[in-house]
Amino acid sequence: MFRKITTLVATAAVSAMILTGAAIADPVTIKFSHVVAENTPKGQMANKFKDLVAERLGGKVVVEVFPNSQLFGDNKVLEAMLLGDVQMGAPSLSKFSRYTKKLQIYDLPFLFKDMKAVDTFQQSEKGQELLTSLEKKGLVGLGYLHNGMKQLSSSKELHVPADANGLKFRIMTSEVLAAQFQAVNATPLKKPFSEVFTLLQTKAIDGQENTWSNIYSKKFFEVQPYITESNHGLLDYMVVTSKEFWYGLPDDVRTEVKKALDDAILFGNQVAAQKATDDRQKIVDSKRSQIITLDDAERAQWVEVMKPVWKKFEHEIGKDMIDAAYASNK
Numbered sequence: 250m251f252r253k254i255t256t257l258v259a260t261a262a263v264s265a266m267i268l269t270g271a272a273i274a275d276p277v278t279i280k281f282s283h284v285v286a287e288n289t290p291k292g293q294m295a296n297k298f299k300d301l302v303a304e305r306l307g308g309k310v311v312v313e314v315f316p317n318s319q320l321f322g323d324n325k326v327l328e329a330m331l332l333g334d335v336q337m338g339a340p341s342l343s344k345f346s347r348y349t350k351k352l353q354i355y356d357l358p359f360l361f362k363d364m365k366a367v368d369t370f371q372q373s374e375k376g377q378e379l380l381t382s383l384e385k386k387g388l389v390g391l392g393y394l395h396n397g398m399k400q401l402s403s404s405k406e407l408h409v410p411a412d413a414n415g416l417k418f419r420i421m422t423s424e425v426l427a428a429q430f431q432a433v434n435a436t437p438l439k440k441p442f443s444e445v446f447t448l449l450q451t452k453a454i455d456g457q458e459n460t461w462s463n464i465y466s467k468k469f470f471e472v473q474p475y476i477t478e479s480n481h482g483l484l485d486y487m488v489v490t491s492k493e494f495w496y497g498l499p500d501d502v503r504t505e506v507k508k509a510l511d512d513a514i515l516f517g518n519q520v521a522a523q524k525a526t527d528d529r530q531k532i533v534d535s536k537r538s539q540i541i542t543l544d545d546a547e548r549a550q551w552v553e554v555m556k557p558v559w560k561k562f563e564h565e566i567g568k569d570m571i572d573a574a575y576a577s578n579k
């Protein structure tokens with residue numbers, strides 16, 4: 250009897266240690282893995298987070314940042330996170346479809362007219378609700394981070410949808426993005442970010458869609474003679490961690506880490522806004538790629554052919570969600 254009670258007490262003590270985080274490593278290491286260059290909104294945010302944690306949490310927590318797909322590509326990082334091989338990442342919202350269909354909303358073409366509308370929606374109740382859409386899969390959404398609106402780069406001038414007919418475009422792993430390019434009779438190819446430059450350079454693909462900062466930092470503009478300033482879609486991120494890691498941290502540490510992350514995200518969002526203008530200008534100045542702007546009639550054609558994609562995914566995303574996001578444009 251006595252032995253039984255001793256065993257029970259010991260088991261309870263171990264469980265309590267795990268629950269309070271007392272059994273965690275000292276210092277705690279947060280490996281933050283991402284795929285972009287350091288001189289991008291995400292790269293700068295991650296480095297800022299590392300610095301803030303070092304400043305505020307000294308020897309208790311250490312952040313190690315792995316940029317440029319050094320550790321994991323986006324198609325592997327979430328799996329690695331669930332296995333505990335990496336603790337944080339910030340894949341683009343387009344890369345979560347294996348875990349939830351709800352986030353597909355962010356890929357719908359021409360849903361948000363600008364980043365102000367994106368912000369309004371993300372901070373709304375519905376936008377915040379989407380941060381919890383991964384919990385059943387063991388992941389915790391810690392916050393949104395901006396990159397910006399996507400542009401279409403190509404080996405051919407793209408003014409109207411018919412110009413994209415028959416061309417091959419690299420896309421992220423998203424069915425919505427596939428449908429978007431199929432809507433203009435183009436061929437979408439799901440490929441990792443790390444392969445895009447070579448695919449463009451060797452002409453294995455004709456084009457791709459991305460933000461000004463990604464087109465600039467990964468030198469896509471050097472191998473793409475035309476960029477259509479379409480602002481047709483969004484490329485934003487969700488900073489994620491695993492439930493197991495996050496709730497294994499002691500409460501006070503978790504609170505401080507979250508504060509550092511929130512501050513780093515605010516900084517990253519400022520970088521994103523600045524880079525959308527600055528990196529665009531650097532591409533103009535390079536004269537390597539011609540920027541094509543659309544007049545109202547041309548833009549209306551892209552909207553007309555791509556917008557039916559919304560209906561196709563309404564049953565997975567929810568009409569109320571799409572309506573709320575669209576309403577944020579007002």
Ligand code: LMR
Pocket residue numbers: 284285291340341396421441442459463484
């Ligand atoms: C892409 O694959 O094009 C982007 O998700 C890269 C990134 O993280 O910005």
